[in-house]
Amino acid sequence: MTITRRAALATPSLLAIPGLARAQAQAKWQLASAYPDGNYHTRNLAEFCTDVDQATGSKLQIQLHSNASLLPMPQIKRGVQTGQVQVGEMLLTAYSNEDPFFDADAVPFLVADFAGARKLAELQRPYIEARLARQGLSLLYTVGWTAAGFYTQVPLTSLDVLKGSRFRTFSPMTNRFAALVGANPVLVQQAELAQAFATGIATAMVTSAQTGVDTSAWDYAKVFTPAAFSMTKNAVIISRRALQGLPGDQQAAVQAMAKKAEDRGWAYAEAAQRASVARLGEKGVTIGTVPPNVMAELKKIGETMTEEWVQRAGEDGRKLVDALRAG
DSSP states (O other), X not given: OOHHHHHHHHSOOGGGSTTHHHHHHOEEEEEEOOSOTTSHHHHHHHHHHHHHHHHXXXXXXXXXXXXXXXSOHHHHHHHHHHTSOSEEEEEGGGGTTTOGGGGGGXXXXXXXSHHHHHHHHHHHHHHHHHHHHTTTEEEEEEEEOOOEEEEESSOOSSGGGTTTSEEEESSHHHHHHHHHTTOEEEEOOGGGHHHHHHTTSOSEEEEEHHHHHHTTGGGTOSEEEEOOOOOOEEEEEEEXXXXXXXXXXXXXXXXXXXXXXXXXXXXXXXXXXXXHXXXXXXXXXXXXXXXXXXXXXXXXXXXXXXXXXXXXXXXXXXXXXXXXXXX
């Protein structure tokens, strides 16, 4: 018997050590999100992580890092691309400088309600998937935000209320809108909103009622005017390398739980629309309405911005808008 053979017989098999084989089969991923735990997007992510754990028999565990605790919003997509994290949540419109198709849901007044927003998401998906694939990423699911409205210090009786204001923006599209209404755009991330308003850096903005609740808008804004300005989406993305490195059954489980999370998240969004507006009112924020003449002006701006977006997006952009409007 050779020395090597004797050594092999004398050494217990590593796979025979209780629990080691199971440990070697486990994977633990990191998921970065910029939103607080109480936000419905974050709650949905937490349930997604639990679903994946259960569907894979704990062979794949995903740890959620919320409220920008691991990566700030602008770094999350890059973090997934470089492998710093395996999964991340991003606001699509924040990346429109990379490609206009990331910005389709931010075009003002392109959709009027959740049905329209979900249809847009379905039409937009293949374009988004193709673009992410070129960057080593895959799209797991998207979930819409509640409809955006205006936060101001006085009722929105005229667009003059916005003219000259220090208008908080968070994307090129909101930046362009600010320019068209004669406001002064100021880029402010969600986590910095309260401080920006408190110090006068920002005096008005357009964003969701949910964001207002998340940032205690009653401390810095007097009026919220629902306007269905836009219904942007968050996208949950995954490293293609990480996904393809899983056994086939685990890949299928991740995809199935992503579909479940998408359906659940859109239902959460509709519930949050009602609850968040009500919460703002309960905390003393005046809930306004857009006068018909102001809405007409806003929609005219929306048409201008739609055509500008189509020019940037090209033939595929025109196809998307036409398909959306086809009913």
